[in-house]
Amino acid sequence: MYSFKGSFKHLLENINIPFTIKTYEGEILVDSINSENEEKVETVVTFNDKTLIIETLSKYSICLDLLKYCIEVKLNELLKSKEEIISEIIKGQDVSEEVIKEIIPFVLDEFNLINLKLNQYDNNIIERLNEIFQKENAIIDKIDNYIVIVCISNDINETISKIINYINGDEKYYLSYANVKTVFELRDKFKVTKGRIELAKKYQLSSKVYSEKSLLFEEVIDCIDKKEKEKIYYNFYEAFSKFDEELIRTIEIFFNSGLCVSEASEKLYIHRNTLLYRIEKIKKISHYDISKFNEAAEFKIPFLICKSMMNNDIK
CATH class of the missing domain: 3.30.70.270 (Reverse transcriptase/Diguanylate cyclase domain)
Structure with missing residues (x-):
């Protein structure tokens, strides 16, 4: 069965009422009652198709319903699946460390x-x-x-x-x-x-x-003010609109390859000289030599903004 002692640890520490939880067959799962001779009261809860008996001393009988409620809450937490617990954590809901330790x-x-x-x-x-x-x-x-x-x-x-x-x-x-x-x-x-x-x-x-x-570079670009993006877009639109799908893919693969000509040409399945020809063509259209790091960095800002706005991703 479940490791109830670990799961109910915070109840044992934070509730001053002594109690016992045992199965219908008499197996004791949790016990904080030190006196065996005093008169006791009990109630039952059902957990995972099993009947559990909750006992406390008679002098705490007025608190029995509250004690039962607290224990039922903890039992319901134990019935949660691993997926439910992860989902609740991601959504910012409270999940006790005891339950996490118990299940995942x-x-x-x-x-x-x-x-x-x-x-x-x-x-x-x-x-x-x-x-x-x-x-x-x-x-x-x-x-x-x-x-x-x-x-x-x-x-x-x-x-x-x-x-x-x-x-x-x-x-x-x-x-x-x-x-x-x-x-x-x-x-x-x-x-x-x-x-x-x-x-x-x-x-x-x-x-x-x-x-x-x-994508730290893209993250910085995404923080640029909308009006500034529009200004960049209109300044570069004429040149960038001349890029066909082949050139756009070449630019993206070249950037993803860290400006490495041999790696990019291999990914594009083209000869190295063909890639150099395309880079030169990009330079003639945009006036940026993307084979040079500083110019490539300057080029990438308007390129991403124009590409995004031309596809209506930025309003």
């Missing part, structure tokens, strides 16, 4: 959070993902249209690769992940990973996977 103790130490957003939600996706983590400590649930995975991974990149292979049929997805020191910072980490996904969607970025430290 591994989240009291360091663990990983993976946040997944699919273009189209598959009702079977959680069941399929559970197959990946069936031999590991993991909790998978849908929260606010995001698929949240709480797990312990020795190699987060390998774990993410497995997830991506499973959902490869749906190319439109975004994934963000974070390291969580303790469950009590889980809510903040969820907000961070959710924010990374929303930024990636807003600026229609080609990459699909982001750590909690990714």
Whole structure:
């Protein structure tokens, strides 16, 4: 049965009324009554299809209903699933440390959070993902249209690769992940990973996977005043509207490759010289040489703003 002593520890510490909880068969689960000779009163509660008997001394009979209520609250907490507890924590609801320790103790130490957003939600996706983590400590649930995975991974990149292979049929997805020191910072980490996904969607970025430290540049751009964004947009629109899909993809892959020509050309499946030709073409249109770091940084600000506004993502 459940480890009631751990779960009721705070009741034993904070309630001055001595009480006993035992099963209908007589097994004592919790006992803080030191006197066996004094007269007692009792009541019953049902937990998980089992009848439990609550006893206290007769002189506390007036408090029996209140005692029963407190114990029922704690029992209801124990009936919550792992997924319900994680959902409540992320939504900012109070969950006692005793209940967490009782049901999902591994989240009291360091663990990983993976946040997944699919273009189209598959009702079977959680069941399929559970197959990946069936031999590991993991909790998978849908929260606010995001698929949240709480797990312990020795190699987060390998774990993410497995997830991506499973959902490869749906190319439109975004994934963000974070390291969580303790469950009590889980809510903040969820907000961070959710924010990374929303930024990636807003600026229609080609990459699909982001750590909690990714997209700091986009985050800064997102904080620019709306009027200033509009000014930048109108100043650069004429030039940027000349970029076709091929050039836009080239720019994105080149940035994602850290301005590395060989890596970008490999990802684009083109010859190095072809990429250099495209970079020169971009320079002629925009007057920015994106092969140079400083000019690439200056270029990226209006590029992201114009791209987003042209797709009506920024009003």
